[in-house]
Amino acid sequence: MGRSINPLHFIGQDGWTVPDPDTAANSEGLIALSWDLAPDLYDRCYDKGIFPWFEQEGVVFWFSPDVRSVTPTSEVKVAKSMRPYMNKKQWRFSVNTEFEKVIEKCSEVPRPGQAGTWISETFQTNFLHMHQLGMAHSFEVWESDELIGGTFGVMTGAVFVGESMFHTRANASKFAYIGMCQYLSRNGVEFIDNQLPTEHLDSLGARNIERDEFLKLLEVHSEGRERVIIEALTKTTLPL
Template identity: 45%
Template sequence: MYFLNKDLVFPPVSAASPEGVVAAGGDLRPDRLLLAYRSGIFPWFEDGSPILWWSPDPRMVLFPEELKIRKSMRQFMRNTTWKVTRNKAFRQVIRECALIKRPGQAGTWITAEMIEAYTHLHEMGYAQSVEVWEEDELIGGLYGIDLGHVFCGESMFARKSNASKLGFVKLVETLRDENYALIDCQVYTEHLASLGAREIDREEFMQILNND
């Protein structure tokens, strides 16, 4: 296990454990977080535990042109009165992502420390949010890190059915129009697979990430 110190450096992702752990320790200061994402690495840990830095192989990604929207969802999108915005309520979105209960998880990896760190990145223009509103109520959303050609998705939440999916679809459509290479979804979920995301080798992911 590689343990980080105050120096701003990560080992190569090829040194990751079979589970995908690259390193442990360090901190969540902005320059370290940005270096991590630009290096194909992201933090994921429980409150009270050391920071763990991950680069899984394979990597779950969505190429924007491969987005799948089911017929029922297209009909819903045509008829809904919900509004989708971007970067209007970042702190509220990340807090909601921390609060939402998820199957098989007793708690959240979005600690108070992470909320402050990513809010700082948002203020710097790197962390982005998508919000879904029913009138003035925030009912869904997501956030992630924008690297300019790759969007690194972190978490999403929904208070009503289809809310997070609507926000995600709208984001992907925007990124497709802006010629983004891919959306990093990190690890496999059936929900993401149903939207067209798929696993690729870490080596292929790194080639795309470094081709900016």
């Protein structure tokens, strides 16, 4: 028999509750809609593995996909192709020094098969607000004084939810991701929630798990846990 179709939930209004992650309305995991974005929405929904994917005509679409990509921070892969960048020490890594610029770059970089970006002004404004609240963080890569790569995301308990990444030099986004995993691992964060699987993430050590396994991971590392505090870090090199 085919999968049953559940009605969509509407979240963010007075008295709203977080939907059961297993009640997604379609195979892609669409589960809820909201009129806007707010830190409270992220705070409550991310604990249950529900995230906003895009905005269309003023409506935000929230998802809980069947398969989730996660990376254990201590198991990030450093491919042989990355070792020269780390050995030469030409690139530097930093944390929370240019959050707004990283978001702008992520929204501007052309991506194959995508006509636009999901990081609309609504998303950018909300992420900036969450950064000010200590919820959202950026990880940057520098060549001299030029920002050439980066990634950003949201901390929920002891799980970091990766949102997007960019590069203007080959492998700079991988450098950012490796640095992010190393930094978060040292600060007690054991997992990155990559949200959706990609070959790029798989090459960096991500593994794809079913929703049930992912929700159990969140129960241990996110729900009821105090949010890990991520401090700023000035430019430094990455260890091999």
